[in-house]
Amino acid sequence: MVNSFDEWSRLKEVVVGSPIHYDTQDLELSFKVFFHDVAYSSFCYPYYQSNENGGSKDKSVSQENYQSSQTFATHTLKKQYLEELNEDVEELVSTLQQLDVKVHRPIPLTRSIRFETPYWKADCIPALNIRDQAIIMGNEILETPPQVRARYFENDLLKPIFYKYFEQGAKWTNMPKPIMTDRSFDTSYISGQNVPAIQEVYPQNESEFDIGYEIMFDAAQCIRFGKDILINVATKNHYLAYQWLQRHFEGKFNFHLLYQFADNHIDSIILPLKPGKLLLRNPQFFDRLPEPLKKWDIIYPPEPTENIFPTYDDDDLILTTKYIDLNVLSVDEDKIIVNSLFPELIKTLEKHGFTAIPVQHRHRRIFGGGFHCFTLDTVREGSLEDYFS
Numbered sequence: 001m002v003n004s005f006d007e008w009s010r011l012k013e014v015v016v017g018s019p020i021h022y023d024t025q026d027l028e029l030s031f032k033v034f035f036h037d038v039a040y041s042s043f044c045y046p047y048y049q050s051n052e053n054g055g056s057k058d059k060s061v062s063q064e065n066y067q068s069s070q071t072f073a074t075h076t077l078k079k080q081y082l083e084e085l086n087e088d089v090e091e092l093v094s095t096l097q098q099l100d101v102k103v104h105r106p107i108p109l110t111r112s113i114r115f116e117t118p119y120w121k122a123d124c125i126p127a128l129n130i131r132d133q134a135i136i137m138g139n140e141i142l143e144t145p146p147q148v149r150a151r152y153f154e155n156d157l158l159k160p161i162f163y164k165y166f167e168q169g170a171k172w173t174n175m176p177k178p179i180m181t182d183r184s185f186d187t188s189y190i191s192g193q194n195v196p197a198i199q200e201v202y203p204q205n206e207s208e209f210d211i212g213y214e215i216m217f218d219a220a221q222c223i224r225f226g227k228d229i230l231i232n233v234a235t236k237n238h239y240l241a242y243q244w245l246q247r248h249f250e251g252k253f254n255f256h257l258l259y260q261f262a263d264n265h266i267d268s269i270i271l272p273l274k275p276g277k278l279l280l281r282n283p284q285f286f287d288r289l290p291e292p293l294k295k296w297d298i299i300y301p302p303e304p305t306e307n308i309f310p311t312y313d314d315d316d317l318i319l320t321t322k323y324i325d326l327n328v329l330s331v332d333e334d335k336i337i338v339n340s341l342f343p344e345l346i347k348t349l350e351k352h353g354f355t356a357i358p359v360q361h362r363h364r365r366i367f368g369g370g371f372h373c374f375t376l377d378t379v380r381e382g383s384l385e386d387y388f389s
């Protein structure tokens with residue numbers, strides 16, 4: 001039976017994503033808006049630092065590719081990375097099984113699939129970062145509305161699992177699905193002002209189906225602490241989702257709005273490891289935490305260095321910050337699955353009394369996720385408790 005209220009209590013069942021046929025990325029508006037901070041600004045990757053004003057990394061993408069949402073460039077991911085990723089994900093699965101956790105897997109993609117809605121076209125990606133589009137809120141499976149077009153049908157690959165839980169009595173809800181025309185996106189986060197992003201770089205073409213900003217939001221923008229849920233809001237799209245969630249869960253969960261902690265996901269910034277112990281990327285975030293969390297023991301991880309990552313080519317597209325390994329998965333209040341390639345983080349967690357279970361994860365920056373992103377904890381032992389008062 002679905003039961004998951006927090007990020008740390010004893011894990012009993014989990015879904016682990018599938019990387020099979022993660023072959024391409026559509027470099028179109030929704031992708032660029034989503035990954036702006038990491039892939040399309042000078043934020044985190046050396047390539048951009050030497051190219052501050054140089055614009056986009058995908059040099060192959062010409063201005064014409066941006067002219068319409070119907071045309072876009074495609075980035076092909078290297079086979080070697082995918083094979084190595086698959087090995088690492090399989091190691092994660094067997095580690096979880098050895099820890100007595102029941103592992104479910106999505107339907108793997110058997111081929112690349114191009115699809116079309118009445119409004120735009122995209123290429124399916126596999127259900128790999130399954131933290132992003134579904135959240136377990138107690139006994140309820142909640143599917144969140146996609147923000148990247150290629151991910152529109154991704155959750156269908158999880159349906160056999162969700163149906164099994166539904167048969168066992170789970171509630172199962174979908175937030176409204178967006179039409180996702182160009183103008184559905186609030187790009188003011190990118191401009192850094194209350195105005196849309198530069199239209200030459202992020203052109204938002206008009207469509208007869210424009211209805212204004214829509215609810216677009218990822219589950220990974222929430223972090224669960226029993227009755228209390230942190231929710232990162234960076235755009236009007238997210239704010240609408242916040243309102244939807246508050247109304248839907250009124251009286252059951254309290255949502256604490258974090259304003260622009262990040263562009264979207266926050267599970268490489270803040271992760272509770274057990275009641276009273278919080279992993280936080282760095283002290284810059286402390287002042288903006290909800291008051292009750294300021295009383296918790298804060299564990300700051302060591303600053304990651306470039307040498308813990310594989311060396312990538314200039315044409316590889318990096319989708320995460322260097323902080324991605326904070327994205328750990330707790331098996332219980334003691335055991336935490338951590339990337340073996342970041343031994344300094346393992347030492348830090350051990351110093352704080354945790355048992356680190358090292359699993360190798362090489363290409364987290366290419367595929368956009370760590371162990372927390374790749375998993376959906378459907379059954380944990382914890383219950384609806386108040387950890388904030």
Ligand SMILES: NC(=[NH2+])NCCC[C@H](N)C(=O)O
Nearest residue numbers: 131220265268320321369373
């Ligand atoms: N659930 C996820 N996919 N989380 C990934 C978050 C990665 C985050 N944007 C970073 O670059 O560090």
